[in-house]
């Protein structure tokens with residue numbers, strides 16, 4: 001019981017903007033996105049099927065309903081998002097992780113039409129997908145979170161894309177920066193994508209943030225890492241669990257610089273790189289963590305330059321540059337990653 005109420009209270013309903021707002025994603029938003037996505041091979045092809053006992057599912061759902069009823073009185077919980085054991089369409093959103101009623105690693109599937117029944121908001125955006133003005137219909141991640149049977153202790157939503165890109169959204173980020181799931185562009189859903197003027201399909205789901213929804217988005221150092229396209233799967237997680245190795249072993253008792261480096265890694269580098277072992281991250285980086293750690297320890301100048309300007313070192317580099325990182329941020333990243341080498 002308490003688990004449910006705590007979760008609903010802590011990370012559940014966050015107030016929504018219910019009126020259209022004009023977004024200025026910046027003139028370069030589209031170009032940046034296209035440039036940062038070099039390979040769009042598979043899409044929506046996740047065929048792993050969750051082995052789910054329907055009766056167990058039913059039990060959990062009933063339990064959830066019973067537990068939810070009192071919380072309506074607090075205005076705390078939205079309608080539950082129906083979850084299915086089987087994928088019915090490439091447009092289904094796969095959900096996994098710390099969800100009541102699912103075994104570790106199992107997936108559930110939400111139908112696009114059910115996601116579209118969550119509270120929706122229309123936003124005017126400029127250059128977000130195609131040049132010029134467009135209207136997007138969105139569901140805030142806070143509302144998605146509130147509609148899921150999130151287990152106690154979860155504090156992050158991890159998105160993975162069909163091309164191996166990933167993005168990490170802590171519950172405090174969800175509250176403060178109000179990221180949203182894009183369901184329609186100019187009134188058209190993903191079955192009609194790509195919209196005219198876009199060369200590839202950004203679907204099935206896109207997550208984004210916008211400075212006109214939350215002005216502080218303009219000050220985010222790595223807002224691009226919070227705008228994944230081709231999102232197929234959302235995992236509900238606990239950061240210290242999913243990034244466990246980075247909080248134990250050589251990283252236990254990390255000093256301030258190492259902690260800052262860890263933050264940067266989790267919220268930026270993990271879009272494309274995995275940590276050691278099972279630590280969450282995208283697969284685009286295509287380099288073992290041990291290699292990066294060896295570089296940070298033994299050739300720190302190379303490591304730092306690869307982060308700020310990879311093409312200066314390797315003309316064919318596909319990694320995106322991070323020219324805006326300060327010396328202090330590079331020190332922090334180097335200190336953090338170098339700990340991955342046994343002393």
Ligand code: HEC
Pocket residue numbers: 036264265268269270271272273284285286287291292295303306307310316317318319320322333
């Ligand atoms: C958009 C995806 C992406 C992001 C984000 C990203 N990387 Fe990379 N990274 C790559 C890819 C791909 C490679 C493989 C070499 C290449 O094509 O650039 C790579 C290679 C590297 C290398 C060099 C390994 C070698 O082969 O010499 C280092 C060091 C590195 N990344 C560190 C980082 C750090 C630290 C961050 C976070 C600030 C980061 N990367 C963020 C995609 C990314």
